[in-house]
Amino acid sequence: MSKVEVRYCSRTKFGNTRRIAEAIAEVAGTNAVSIDDEPKLTEKADVLFLGGAPYANIMAPELRQYSENLDPAMVGRIVLFTTSNWSRRTVVALKKIFKGKGITVSDDYFYAHMLNIDGKLEAAKKFGAENC
Numbered sequence: 284m285s286k287v288e289v290r291y292c293s294r295t296k297f298g299n300t301r302r303i304a305e306a307i308a309e310v311a312g313t314n315a316v317s318i319d320d321e322p323k324l325t326e327k328a329d330v331l332f333l334g335g336a337p338y339a340n341i342m343a344p345e346l347r348q349y350s351e352n353l354d355p356a357m358v359g360r361i362v363l364f365t366t367s368n369w370s371r372r373t374v375v376a377l378k379k380i381f382k383g384k385g386i387t388v389s390d391d392y393f394y395a396h397m398l399n400i401d402g403k404l405e406a407a408k409k410f411g412a413e414n415c
Contacts, residue, residue, distance in 0.1 A: 285329035285359075287311040287415050292318050292335035292346040299366040299400045300334050303393070306404045307332050307364065307411035318349045324357045330415055334364035336397070337373045346373070350380045361386055362414045364393035364407070366400065389414060 289311060291304035304315035311332070324331070335346040361381055365373050374392050381388045393410040395403035 285415060286327065287313050287330045287332070288324065288326075288328040289313055289315040289332040289411075290318050290321070290324075290349070291315060291333070291364075292343050292349070294336075294338060294343055294345075297397075297400075299395070299397050300336050300364075302400055302404065303364055303366055303395055303407045304332070304334055306407040307393075310408045310411040311415050318345060322349060323352065324354070327357050327359075329359040330362060331358045331360070332362045332364060332411065332414070333377070334366070334393075335373050335377075336365055336367040340372065342373045342376050347376075347380075350377055353381075353384070353386070355384050355386050358386060360389060362389045362392070364395075364410070366395045366397050368397045 289308040291300045293300040308315040363374050378388050
C-alpha cells in the first residue's frame with residue numbers, strides 16, 4: 284500500500300483549502316497537515332497531495348518556500364489541488380517548480396471555486412481516492 288500524505292497552505296479565516304485537504308485526507312487514510320505546522324516532510328511519501336490558493340493572484344510565499352525546499356528523495360509523486368475565486372496560477376507555478384526538481388507531478392489536479400467548497404467536498408474525496 285502506498286504511503287500518502289496531504290499538505291496544504293491556507294491563509295484565510297474560511298479555511299477553504301484546509302477543508303478540501305481534509306476531504307482528500309479522509310479517503311486517503313491520513314491527516315491533512317498545514318505546511319505551517321510541518322514545514323518539511325518527516326517521512327517519505329509515495330504520493331503527496333499538496334494544495335494552496337493564490338492570494339492577490341500570486342502564490343503564497345509560504346507555499347513557494349515549502350515547494351522549493353521539498354527534497355525530491357522524500358516524495359514519489361505529487362498531486363495538486365487549489366481553491367480560489369478565479370485563478371489556477373498556483374497549480375501552473377507549482378508544476379514548474381516540481382518538474383524542475385525532477386519530481387513527478389500528476390497532470391490532473393483538483394480545483395474548487397472558493398464560493399462552492401461545500402459543493403465540492405464529495406468531488407474532492409473522489410479525486411483523492413482516484414489519485415492515491
